[in-house]
Amino acid sequence: MTSALDSLPPLRDVLQKHDLFAKKSLGQHFLLDLNLTDKIARLAAPHPVVLEVGPGPGGLTRSLLQAGAEQVFAIEKDERFLSPLQDIIDASEGRLTVNNTDALRVNPADLTDIRPMRICANLPYNVGTKLLINWLTASPIFWDRMVLMLQKEVAQRVVATPGNKAYGRLAILAGSIVHGHISFDIPANAFTPPPKVDSAVIVLDILPEDKRFADLKTLGQVTAAAFGQRRKMLRKSLKQLANTSNISLDAWLEKAEINPTDRPETVDIAGFHRLTEILLTLG
Ligand code: SAM
Numbered sequence: 311m312t313s314a315l316d317s318l319p320p321l322r323d324v325l326q327k328h329d330l331f332a333k334k335s336l337g338q339h340f341l342l343d344l345n346l347t348d349k350i351a352r353l354a355a356p357h358p359v360v361l362e363v364g365p366g367p368g369g370l371t372r373s374l375l376q377a378g379a380e381q382v383f384a385i386e387k388d389e390r391f392l393s394p395l396q397d398i399i400d401a402s403e404g405r406l407t408v409n410n411t412d413a414l415r416v417n418p419a420d421l422t423d424i425r426p427m428r429i430c431a432n433l434p435y436n437v438g439t440k441l442l443i444n445w446l447t448a449s450p451i452f453w454d455r456m457v458l459m460l461q462k463e464v465a466q467r468v469v470a471t472p473g474n475k476a477y478g479r480l481a482i483l484a485g486s487i488v489h490g491h492i493s494f495d496i497p498a499n500a501f502t503p504p505p506k507v508d509s510a511v512i513v514l515d516i517l518p519e520d521k522r523f524a525d526l527k528t529l530g531q532v533t534a535a536a537f538g539q540r541r542k543m544l545r546k547s548l549k550q551l552a553n554t555s556n557i558s559l560d561a562w563l564e565k566a567e568i569n570p571t572d573r574p575e576t577v578d579i580a581g582f583h584r585l586t587e588i589l590l591t592l593g
Contacts (some may be wrong), residue, residue, distance in 0.1 A: 339432075354374065355379040357380070359380070364386060368394055385408075405460075426454035426516075429457070435461055456512075458507050467488055489515050567581075
C-alpha cells in the first residue's frame with residue numbers, strides 16, 4: 311500500500327531545500343540512506359508508540375512510520391528541522407508529534423500515556439550515554455525496548471561481559487535491567503558528514519520485572535568504588551566504601567562470596583548484585 315510518506319523527497323534534497331548543514335555542537339551526523347534507516351526501524355516497529363530523539367531531517371522518522379509505528383513522538387533540539395519535519399507530520403496524517411526541546415530536559419514518559427514506549431534513535435554522541443543512563447534508571451520504566459545507534463566503543467561498553475576490557479559500570483547497570491546485544495555495525499562513511507569513529511546499533515530488551523535489580527543507586531555506588539580504581543584488587547578499592555558505610559570489609563566480601571584479591575573486571579553482574587545487597591544488610 312502506498313502512502314504520502316512514499317512521495318516525500320530524497321533526504322539530500324530536503325537538506326538542500328531547507329539549506330541545512332550539520333552542526334558539530336549538536337552531534338549532527340545524518341543517515342541519508344533510507345534502506346539503512348529502514349533496517350534500523352524494523353528492529354523497533356511495528357509498535358503502538360515510539361520515542362525518537364534527534365530526528366534531524368527525518369530519515370529514521372520516515373522509516374519508523376513506514377515500518378508500522380502507529381505514533382512517533384520525536385524530540386529535536388535544533389529548530390531548523392521543524393520545517394522539514396512538518397512535511398512528515400502532514401504526510402503521516404498526524405502520527406508524528408515533534409517536540410522542539412532538549413531531550414535532557416524532558417521526561418519522555420510525560421509525552422504520552424501509551425505504554426510501553428519503544429525508543430529508537432540515532433543519538434547525538436555528546437549526550438548519548440547520558441540519555442541512555444537516564445532511560446535505564448527511569449522509574450517506573452516506561453519502555454520495553456531501545457534500539458540505539460551509538461559510537462561503537464560505547465555500544466561495546468553496554469553489552470560487555472566480565473573479563474573484557476570494555477566491561478565496567480555501564481555494562482553492569484545495563485545488564486541489571488536489560489538483555490542487550492549489538493545488532494550490526496555502521497561504518498563512519500554511512501553518515502553525512504562522517505564522524506571520526508564507527509557506530510553500532512544496539513538492541514536492549516527490558517528484563518521481566520522480577521529479574522531486574524531494584525537498587526540501582528546503591529549498585530552505582532559499589533561499581534563506582536570498584537571501577538574507580540580498576541587495576542586494584544577489590545580489598546583495596548572497596549575499603550573506603552566499607553569504612554564510610556561502617557561495615558567490616560572482610561565480612562562484606564566473604565558474605566558476598568567475592569575473593570578479596572579479585573579485580574573488578576573479573577566479577578560478574580550477579581557478584582556486584584550480591585555486594586550491593588549485603589552492603590545494605592550489613593550497613
Ligand atoms: N536522526 C537523524 C539521522 O539519523 O539522520 C539525525 C541524527 S544526529 C546523529 C543527532 C540529532 O540529535 C540531530 O538532529 C541533533 O540536532 C539532535 N540533538 C542533539 N542534541 C540534542 C538534544 N539534547 N536533545 C534533542 N535533540 C538533540
